Amino acid sequence: MTVPLSASLEDYLEAIFHVIREKGEVRPGDIAERLGVSGASVTGALRSLAGRNLITYTPYGEIGLTSAGRSAAGDVVRRHEVLRDFFVKVLAVEQSHADQAACRMEHSVSRDILEKFVRFVEFIDLCPRGGKLWLEGFSRKCDYGRDHGQCETCVSEAMEKVRKTAVSKEEGKRMKLRDLKPGERGKVSSIGPGTPAVRRMVEMGVTRGTLVEVERVAPLGDPVEIKVMGYHLSLRRDEAEGIEVERI
Amino acid sequence: MKSRLTVALAGNPNSGKTTIFNGLTGARQHVGNYPGVTVERKEGTLRYGDTEMTVVDLPGTYSLTAYSVEELVARNFIIEEKPDVVVDIIDASNLERNLYLAVQLMELGTPLVLCFNMSDMAAAKGLSFDQEKLSRFFGAPIVNTIGHKGEGLKELLARVEEVARRGVQGPVSEIGYGREIEAELKTLVRLLEEENQIPEGYSPRWLALKLLENDREVGALVSSPAIRAQVEKSAKRLRGILGEDPETAIAAGRYGFISGACQEAAVSSVESRHSYSDKIDSVVTNRVLGIPLFLALMFLVFHLTFTVGDPLMGLIETGFGWLGDVVGGLWPEGSGSLLRSLLVDGIIGGVGGVVVFLPNILLLFLAISILEDSGYMARAAFIMDRLMHRIGLHGKSFIPMLIGFGCTVPAIMATRTLENRRDRLTTMMVAPLMSCGARLPIYSLIIPAFFPGNWHAPLLWIIYVTGIVLAILAAKLLRSTVLKGESAPFVMELPPYRMPTLKGVLIHMWERAGIYLKKAGTVILGVSVLLWALTTFPRPSEADTARFDAAREEILAGGHAEEEELLEQVDFREAEAALRHSWAGRIGVMMEPVIRPMGFDWRIGTALIGAFAAKEVFVAQLGIVYSVGEADEDSDSLRDKLRENYSPLAALSIMLFNLVSAPCMATIAVTRRESNSWGWALLQLGGLTVLAWVVSTVVFQGGVLLNLGI
CATH class of the missing domain: 2.30.30.90 (Ferrous iron transport protein A (FeoA))
Structure with a gap:
């Protein structure tokens, strides 16, 4: 990609991707409905996307993603999902709320930051000191503001897990x-x-x-x-x- | 009890369905097409006791979704035409995957008989089944058969009749898809019932399931916006919970049911990891040996088709020549009878032109049938897919393209192995660019006439390669314009190797050859007569005839020593004059402004009209227009004439035009037949003609500009 896409064009691309995934085909009406915009602005956006060779589009014809378009859309969708998952899984934010926030943030997160983000989430998942229990501890803290000193049990549990994962890591990949x-x-x-x-x-x-x-x-x-x-x-x-x- | 039953045969490709069909119906078969699509519909009849059964061979499918035409055709046949019984042919040695279709048939609620075919292979693999239990799971009787030996067919018919008599019995077990999906199904069923959206003949649960599976056909049946909204909502919810698309989860549910049933009812005593089939594959698709072996096999097919076929072609040609002589001999010598000319030159010549390809076609399809039935064809596609995928085609496109070097007609018919319509049409459109055997005489006439000896082989090579390059470009162009879209996924079974049966191979071969004879034959015959008329009418004026007669008399009166020769020359001149006077000659003259840029004159134009009937006619027509009489590719007198009249550059241009333009009318007729539309046939004709004109013009004019070849 030469010129970065504007936030709104990214939204259009994302919408096309989702509609195709759900329905198998996409009409301008579907996009308008999904994004809550007018038909005229959809047409404009489609022209502009077609101009960048991201979609195939002729008036009244079938709309389809080109391979460049598919990878660009996949990129946006991934950013959205990574952000949303972080909000839901790590911060325990409610799903719809997380979606909204992800929608707004996805356009401004650069590829670099995103990669770090993904790694961080993976890290939390995999690191013996992180994982589910650790996250649960965090949500308890959010919910009850408790701050109990059960650190010793926690650490010994973590050590146990390290031993287990060391074995299973060899097996499954x-x-x-x-x-x-x-x-x-x-x-x-x-x-x-x-x-x-x-x-x-x-x-x-x-x-x-x-x-x-x-x-x-x-x-x-x-x-x-x-x-x-x-x-x-x-x-x-x-x-x-x-x-x-x-x-x- | 009905005394007439309709029985549909369903089953996976490679399950031996066709063998069972052939075994049941023998030669009493009828091949047609399903309305509106190019899917073959095979039907046969048989008598069982007092019952007459019509057996319909549904297209071989793995599933019943709406994503492929074959599956849709099979599904719609079952839903709309309601066969009395559906027999699902199952490859018992590959039970789990084959049962996937059975599960879907069961869900359709159709009266079902499961036919465990190749039960000998299953036994050899160490598989045994508790058939009673399996039969209860699927609510259908199970029959063991060995298709290629014809074993078990009697029992199959008995079960079919029994099921037809009692209909679907009792509560067939229902597949549970898990709590989440079931909840959504329930909501949808309720909504469907409330909104009264259940078309005749459909079960509400099946409809709901298909809606969740995002089935376009079924989606179109349901118009209520409330239901559509609910489907979208349900799908979204399921995607959130299950982390995969509902259709993926539903397929997994079906496989779950199957593996549950198999765990309870199937016993595998040995796990055969490396069968003989694997051993063959480790050689045939080997990284090093794979491609050379493939090319060697293709060479063999070629050799069989064209080397063994040629003497037979010669025989047929001689036969038709003899017939022409006999019929012609009914008239006095030198008679100008129109009827004689129509019979001999038009009809016998035209029919001969069609029938002459028959040995080639039979042999080629014999070879293809053997390769297909043995399982090698799938490997050939596997080996060549990478290459073909790059130019927007499918692995299976390779075989037709290769056959195109022999003859375009069977090449286009060989595209039948391609399932995806876009892939198939693209292959059909570009196959004529593979320089066919009938064009070879043109090159071998012209190249020695104009070019020095050390140029011969490289020039021939350049011509063939030009064809290949143009085919690649044309395929790319088609795939990015009229035939835009994803090519078919290469998710393909590599079936175990099997010994083809003689009966199966012969039936396979004859089906295709018969279609060629019947359908292409009628069109070709018509065009032959038309071309005959073009080269015959209007007849030479009386003055002309009188002039040549006078010339003849003069020679006879003169009592020359070379009387015979001189008379022959007069005959040639007369034929030339007649051709020039005919419509073909006039069209040739009229075409001159159009063909001039390529360096052609009216004589070439007239010969090209003949060449449209078949490319090999080009040489003979040139012989007529240059008054050298019977000409073939070795004719030196014709070469002299050509050298006098054209430059080497024009000669190259002539060869290129013949390379690129449509090979013959049979090609167009077969394309029309195989694509089921005149549109594609005419696009092929027009596209190739325009391309040929452009290529020849560019080469000729470019050469003139560069001062070459004059």
Whole structure:
């Protein structure tokens, strides 16, 4: 991207992304309704987005995201989700409230800050001194203003956890299905938004919790052949983007 | 009890459905299309006791969503035409995935029989089932069959009749989708009932489920805004709670039901991790060997099609030549009878032109059927996908393109293996740019006539490569304009290798060849007669005829030693004059302003009109316009004439035009038939003609500017 998008254009892009995800197709009316703006401003925004090659748009024609548009929209959506998750999970803010705040903040957060943010949230999740208990402690403090000195038990609990996670870290490792190498096996842990390819994979049995094994890669490097439920399935790496596995 | 039953066969691709269908109906089959789409509809009839059964072979699908035409066609057939029984053919050696379709059929509430096919393979794999239990889970009887041996078909028919007689029995088990989804389903069902939005023949729970699954077809059935709003709300809520799209969660629910059922009722005694199929694959799709093996196999297919086919083609040609002579011999020698000309040159020549491709087509489809039925075709697509995906096509597009080097007609028919319409149309549109065998005589006539020996091979290579490059560019152009959109995902099963059965392969082959003969044949015949008329009418004026007759008499009277030769020359001159006088000749002359920029004159124009019938006719037509009589690609007298009249640059331009323009009318007819629309056929014709004109003009004018080749 050369020129950064304005906040409102980012909102439009985000709306298009969501509507396509929910309905499979998008009309100007859907966008207007979602954002609470007039049809005329939608048309203007669509033209401007099309001008930047982020969407395909002809009046009365189908609106679709280009691959650049999809990645830009994905970017905005991710920023939104990271912020919202932080508000909900860490700060224990109510969902709708968190959404509103995320909506306003998402445009001004730079990529750098966002990366740090993600890492911080992960850090809290993973760090033995952080985690759920620690967060619960924080919300207790918010709710009751209590400040009790139970630090010793807390520390010993944390130490116990360190030992456990050290073991499980060896075993399970989250990664993308596309990065699994031939001969490696994994258990599907999450499935991203339903592109036609992902939807098809799910119907072919790649559901959460299923074991998959990468059998081989085509001579030219793509697609890959995986084994699932005892049969062989081939898929392109890019199309398996949204599927995450725990390597076994 | 009805004495006529409609039975629909459903099942996954590669489940052996076609083998069962062939086994049930034998040769009593009828192939058509579903209205409005290019999905094949196969029907057959059989008698079982007093009952006459019509068996409909539904397209092979993994699921019943609205995302692919095949699935939609299968689903709509079941909902709208209400077959008395649906038989789901299941590959018993791959039970879980195959049961996914069975679960959806069960949810549709249709009378169902489960046919566990390839039960021998399942047994060999160490799988055994508690069929009674499974049968109870699915509320449907289970029959074991071995399709390629025809075992179990009698019992299958008995169960079909039984189910038809008693209908769906008792409460079929319902799949529980978990608390959250069930709650939303309940809300939706209530709303659907309240708003009276349940179309005839649909179950409310199924409707609600499909709405949650974001099914466009079903969404269009429900017009109430309140329901739509509720669906959106429910989907959003579920997405929040479950962390995945509702359709993903619902699919997972179905697989949950299946794995539950299988855990209770299926026993696997050994886990066979490396079957023979894996062993074959480790060689065939090997990183190093994969591509060379693939190319070698393709070469073999080519060889079979065109080398073994050629003598047969020659035989057919001779046969039609003989027939033409016999029919022609009914008239006295030298008779100008119109009827004779129509029969011999128009109809026999035209029909011959169609039938002559038959050996090629039969052999090619024999090879393709074997590759397909054995499971190799999926691997070929797997190997080539990366390359083809780059130019906006699908792995499966490679085979048709390759066949295009032999003959475009079977190449276009071979696009049937592509499921996605956009991918298929793009492949069809660009396949003619692969320089076909019929164009070769043109190159081998012209290249030696104009270019020194060490140029021959590189020039031929350049021409072929030009075709390939243009095909890539054209594919890219089409994919970014009229055929814009995502290409089909490459989520494809690589089925285990299997020994193809003779019966299956032959039926497969004959189906396709029959379609070619029937449909393309009628159009080609019509155009042949039209082209005949163009080159025959208007007939030469009486004055002309008299002039040539006088010339003949003069020679006869003179008593020359080379009498024969001189007479022949008069005949050639007469033929030339007649052609120039005909509509084709006049059109050639009229076209001159248009073809002049490419360096062509009216003679080339006239030959091009003939070349539209088939490219190999081009050489023969040039022979006529240059009065050298019967000409073929080795004719030196024709080469001399050409050298006198054209520059090497114009010669290159002629070859390029023939390379790019539509190969023959059969191609256009087959495109029309395969795309089911004249629009695409005409776009192909027009697009290729315009492209050919542009390429030739640019080359010729560019060459003239640079002072080359004169």
